[in-house]
Amino acid sequence: MKKIAIVGAGPGGLAAGLILTSKGYSVDIYEKDDRIGGRSKRLYLGDFMFSMGPSFIVYFDAYKWLFEAAGLDIENEVNVTRIDPIYQLNKPDDVWNVPGNPDALLNDIDQKFGERAAYEKFMKREGKTVEAMHPVMVRPFHSRLSLINKHVVHFGRFVGLGNVERKLNRHFTNESLKDIMQFQTKYLGMTPQETPGFFTMLSYLEHMDGIYHIEGGIPHLMDVMATHIKRWGGKIHVNAPVEKILTTDGTATGLKVDGKDHAYDEVIVNADMPKMVETLIDKADQKKYTMKKVDQKAYSVSAYMLYLGIKRRLDFPMHTLVLSDDYKAYTESLKANKDLTDDMSLYIYHPSALDESFAPEGQSSLMVLAPVPNTDAAIDWDAHKTLYKSKVFAQMQKRLNFSPEDITIEKVYTPDDWANSGVYKGATFAMKHTMNQLLHKRPHNRYEDIKNLYLVGGSTHPGSGLPIIFESAMISANLITDKHR
Ligand SMILES: Cc1cc2nc3c(=O)[nH]c(=O)nc-3n(C[C@H](O)[C@H](O)[C@H](O)COP(=O)(O)OP(=O)(O)OC[C@H]3O[C@@H](n4cnc5c(N)ncnc54)[C@H](O)[C@@H]3O)c2cc1C
Known part of the structure; x- marks a missing residue:
């Protein structure tokens, strides 16, 4: 059976690994972090649990199709519920729990x-x-x-x-x-x-x-995929950063990991595509996508994140969207990708509303996401990290029953942190989904510059967001299975 290497155990890499191991392929997944999940990994702060990024499950059909492609029924694998209300829309003049x-x-x-x-x-x-x-x-x-x-x-x-x-x-x-x-x-x-x-x-x-919740959150779904991959003989190597994609005459032949060369028939990359070009591909193999070309693409904004352990049980629903007082001005400032605004919009995830596994009894785990400019903006995050937190708290106190005094433990994550974790420009939602960066104009699933190299994840077709990342994995896995049929 053909040997497949996957660079990265984020949702895209795990999904591709799930399909390919289910079909008997020999799969090695190399993950640079100490744990799987990528931007969807689990985070612990004391007794509080968090999903690092994704929390919102829409288009659940795509989740079902992924598991079906591996011969599984997702409903037998996870406890999933359709939630009601879908979220609270918190506007300056109205608070609406939007019915499910x-x-x-x-x-x-x-x-x-x-x-x-x-x-x-x-x-x-x-x-x-x-x-x-x-x-x-x-x-x-x-x-x-x-x-x-x-x-x-x-x-x-x-x-x-x-x-x-x-x-x-x-x-x-x-x-x-x-x-x-x-x-x-x-x-x-x-x-x-x-x-x-x-x-x-x-x-x-x-x-x-509708919007769905999987018990244990998205990180649990990552664990379920990993369990099946291993059950079917796949290997997931953590703390294993890939150093280079090996090629011969423009064809991928394997990976260099920890100074050693490993031969593979096909290579799938889940790492952020611009970072792949920057760090894993020899200049001689960069044709359509040189670093200059990659840099010229348009990138999404970033996310300023707060992960908060709260010592009382909040009365927030699972998802809250706080919309700025002046929403139009806010979106225009975000589009400019330059400055921070005090009148920010916020997304607040409170999984403990429905899922006891995220926080100790009577307490709450809260993830707060403020869209902010990516690292193309000249924002000194060392200087703004704490200052911006007080501004986010001010917005929350204005609109919600929230007091920073209830926080027992916290972690702040800035665009610089995303960038340092391997997300190009800290653009958490990948290349923008503009018409000239979609379909054939997005980096292809079958990578243009190197044969036997495939992309999965937010930076390839169809784009960012879990359901369509799963679709990218289905496409790339099918390209490989069709080739070796
Ligand atoms: C804050 C935030 C909130 C989000 N919320 C949602 C949501 O609610 N719903 C939704 O559908 N989507 C959401 N998304 C978007 C998207 O679903 C996630 O970002 C998702 O994790 C992206 O998956 P991916 O497979 O593209 O890449 P990643 O999750 O980035 O995974 C890539 C993996 O590759 C590894 N890697 C990189 N380089 C190497 C190397 N050299 N060697 C080995 N491993 C390497 C990385 O460590 C990482 O584990 C959110 C994203 C963020 C950041």
Whole structure:
């Protein structure tokens, strides 16, 4: 059986390893950290547990498809629940626990914004967009010729022109309603003004498909994948940074790890693609993607993170979105990628609301995420690390029943920390999802510059976010299995 090496045990690497070991391939996964999960790893502070990054489970179908591709039923592997409310939207003039039941949500929309018919029509069309998108997200794009395909042409009918903001302006008049259907661009580390209009389907996925919680959080899902990989004979080496991708005549032949060469038939890279180019690929093998080219790509914003152990049980729901007082000004400042703003928007994850495993009894584990400029901005994070925390706390105290005095333990993580962990420019949500960085214009799953090298994860097609990262793993694993059929 062919030997496959995977660089990185993040969600993309584990998902590819899951599929390939299920089909009998010999797989070695090399992870530079002391634990698996990448940006989705588990973090402990005293008795409190955290998910380093992902917490929001939307488009659960893609999770199911990944496990199905490995012959598993995800519902037998994890305890998963559809949550209600999906989140609390905390605006300066309104606090709304958004219902998880689509009928109840429709009634709320009607009462709050009075645009029931427009909303229903819009959601119906977004449902069709998601349906049309699926076959496009699970196929590779090797060149612009890949666009000549009936699924791509069909999906093209739903793409339309303009950005999320403009699209919502065409369909709705109520500003508050527009706000609650555009903040989802945050998940891409982008603003509504720069995100292609079809991404409004994200609000469809939340409202109609629902938001889910996996007991133990996303890190538990990573453990489940690792358990099956090992059960099927795969090896996961932690504390094993890959030093170089070995090539002969432009074809990947293996990896250098800990000074030793290891031969493989195929290599999959889950490490952030720009960092791969910068650190793992010889200059002689850099053709389409030189560092100069990679640097010229547009990158998402970063995330300023607080992981807080709280000595009392908070009354927050699982997910809270605090939207800035002046949301438009906030998104414009984020788009400029220069300065920090005091009127920041926040995403707050409170898993202890529904899952006892995250905090001791009667206490709460809280992750706070503030989108901030990536490291292209000249922000001195050593100087701002603590100062910005007090500003985030001020915003939380203004809007929520929160007191910093209840914190018993904390960790702050800045864009510099993300960058030092191997995320290029600290751009936590990868290359931007702009039209000129999607499909064949995103680094390909079958890497352009080196044969037998494949990419998985947020920096390749289809893009960042767990469901589509899993789709990238399905694409790259299929390319390998098809080749060796
Ligand atoms: C704060 C935050 C919140 C997020 N929230 C969500 C969410 O709620 N829902 C969602 O769907 N998505 C979310 N995302 C986006 C995305 O799902 C995660 O970032 C995800 O972990 C990215 O997975 P990945 O496979 O692309 O890469 P990573 O998680 O970055 O994994 C790459 C792995 O490669 C390893 N590696 C790198 N270089 C080497 C080397 N040389 N040798 C060996 N190993 C190496 C790294 O250590 C890492 O483990 C969030 C991201 C962040 C940062």
